[in-house]
Amino acid sequence: MLIAAIIALGVGTYSMRLGGVLLRGRLKLSATLQRLLPMAAAALLAALAGTAALMAGTDFAGVARPLGVLVGGVLAWRKAPFVVVVLAAAATAALLRLAGVP
Amino acid sequence: MRTVQRTAEDRVLRRDAATIAAAMIAVGASFGAIAIAYGLPVWVPFLMSTVVFAGGSQFLAVGLFAAGNPVAAVVAGLLLNARHLPFGLAVSEAVGPRLRDRVIGSHFLTDEVAAFTLAEPDPARRHRVYWIIGLTLFTSWNIGTALGVLLGGATGDPDALGLDAAFPAALLALIMPSLKDRATRAVALTGAAIAVLLTPVLPAGLPVMCALLGLLTLIRPRRRRTEPSC
Numbered sequence: 472m473l474i475a476a477i478i479a480l481g482v483g484t485y486s487m488r489l490g491g492v493l494l495r496g497r498l499k500l501s502a503t504l505q506r507l508l509p510m511a512a513a514a515l516l517a518a519l520a521g522t523a524a525l526m527a528g529t530d531f532a533g534v535a536r537p538l539g540v541l542v543g544g545v546l547a548w549r550k551a552p553f554v555v556v557v558l559a560a561a562a563t564a565a566l567l568r569l570a571g572v573p
Numbered sequence: 574m575r576t577v578q579r580t581a582e583d584r585v586l587r588r589d590a591a592t593i594a595a596a597m598i599a600v601g602a603s604f605g606a607i608a609i610a611y612g613l614p615v616w617v618p619f620l621m622s623t624v625v626f627a628g629g630s631q632f633l634a635v636g637l638f639a640a641g642n643p644v645a646a647v648v649a650g651l652l653l654n655a656r657h658l659p660f661g662l663a664v665s666e667a668v669g670p671r672l673r674d675r676v677i678g679s680h681f682l683t684d685e686v687a688a689f690t691l692a693e694p695d696p697a698r699r700h701r702v703y704w705i706i707g708l709t710l711f712t713s714w715n716i717g718t719a720l721g722v723l724l725g726g727a728t729g730d731p732d733a734l735g736l737d738a739a740f741p742a743a744l745l746a747l748i749m750p751s752l753k754d755r756a757t758r759a760v761a762l763t764g765a766a767i768a769v770l771l772t773p774v775l776p777a778g779l780p781v782m783c784a785l786l787g788l789l790t791l792i793r794p795r796r797r798r799t800e801p802s803c
Contacts, residue, residue, distance in 0.1 A: 472643055473613075473614070473617060473638060473643060474620070475643075476634075476638070476643035476644070476646055476647050477617065477620050477621055477624060477625065477634075478624065479647045480621075480624075480625050480630065480634060480646065480647050480650045480651065481621075481624030481625045481626075483647070483650075483651045483654070484625055484626075484627055484630065484650070484651065484654040484657060485679065485680055487651075487654060487655060487657040487658040487661070488657045488658075488660075488661050488679040488680065488682045489661065489675065489676065489679040489680075490658055490661060491657060491658040491659060491660060491661020491662040491663075491665065491679075491682075492661040492662075492664070492665045492668050492675050492678070492679045492682070493661075493665075493675060494658075494661070494662060494665075495661070495662050495665030495666070496665065507788060507791075508659075508662055508663045509663055509691055509751065509757070510756065510757050510760045510761075510788060510791075511659050511662075511663065511760075511785055511788060512659065512660060512663035512664075512687060512691055513691070513748050513751050513752070513757050513760065513761040513764075514760050514761050514763075514764030514765070514784045514785055514787040514788065515656050515659060515660065515764070515781060515782075515784055515785070516684065516687065516688050516691075516744050516747070516748045516761075517744075517748055517761035517762065517764055517765040517784065517787075518764050518765045518767070518768035518769075518780070518781045518783075518784030519656075519684055519741070519744055519768075519781055520741040520742075520744040520745050520748070520765065521741075521765035521766070521768055521769045522765075522768050522769055522772050522780060522781060523737070523740060523741040523744075524738070524741040524742075525769055526769065526772045526773075529772060529773040529774075530773075532737070535735075535738070536732075536735075536737050536738045537738075538738075539735055539738030539739075539742065540738050540741045540742050540745065542742075543738065543739075543741075543742025543743075543745060543746065544742060544745045544746075544749075546746075547742070547745050547746035547749045548749060552585075553588075553589040553592060553743070553746050553747075554588060554589065554592045556742055556743070556745075556746040557592050557593070557596065557739045557742055557743050557746070558592075558739075559742075560735065560738040560739050560741075560742030560743075561596075561734060561735035561736055561738055561739040561742075562735060563735065563738065564732075564735030564737065564738035564739075565733060565734055565735035566735075568732070568733060568735070
């Protein structure tokens with residue numbers, strides 16, 4: 472049962488990945504729709520970042536994580552290198568937790 | 574000159590890939606350790622990390638497996654992974670023109686791969702970015718899983734290392750350049766706000782898909798443009 476569930480989840484996830492990739496070739500998208508795709512992706516990625524930054528399950532994620540992401544976000548906005556953004560976000564959250572901030 | 578620039582770009586790409594790979598190894602290790610701590614068979618995390626390869630749904634599913642509810646694990650996992658379809662549409666050209674590339678390459682599509690690929694301004698380089706990041710993350714996620722299974726609880730809590738802040742910050746850094754465009758910024762920020770607000774009330778996966786409603790900000794009343802000036 473477990474193996475069937477894992478295969479089903481894997482095949483289903485792969486189908487959605489491949490479905491999107493193949494569908495693009497089949498669809499004759501107008502120029503307007505083609506312009507929408509990167510915007511749609513940006514909305515999804517921003518939503519993933521926003522929910523991952525602020526929420527843990529259905530509750531708020533506390534203080535340390537959002538502040539860490541905020542520090543990373545400001546650095547990214549100031550065009551800091553990717554490595555610096557990621558490390559600063561992690562270090563901020565880690566240090567805040569070390570200091571007892573939830 | 575061109576080669577020099579290309580090598581420099583590749584060096585940055587490899588450094589960025591290494592950064593996200595290190596984080597993937599640590600989170601993959603926590604996944605492996607959690608699966609074992611739940612009392613699931615050793616092959617479960619390995620099979621999931623290779624066959625499913627989608628972190629969020631894997632964490633969600635092992636919890637439901639442990640609770641004895643594999644059907645819910647599949648349904649909830651697929652709902653959470655539905656976003657891969659629009660991501661697939663968006664990165665399709667980067668995966669490659671050949672069917673073989675698409676059949677194999679699609680499996681490596683994750684949030685981070687989509688973010689890295691779309692962050693590359695030169696469409697000609699996107700194919701390279703997609704495959705380098707995709708293969709790097711697949712490898713590091715599976716190495717992490719193996720480490721977690723082997724080391725168990727000794728891998729530590731990824732939250733203590735601040736990794737839960739690292740991933741959203743990484744996504745932010747990758748989408749930041751695209752937010753310079755005013756229309757994209759409105760779509761993305763509205764979408765993110767919708768997703769955050771809906772997270773407490775909708776099952777996991779749906780709030781992020783609802784972020785697509787942010788596209789509605791593109792609909793503007795035409796009146797201003799067509800208003801006669803006389």
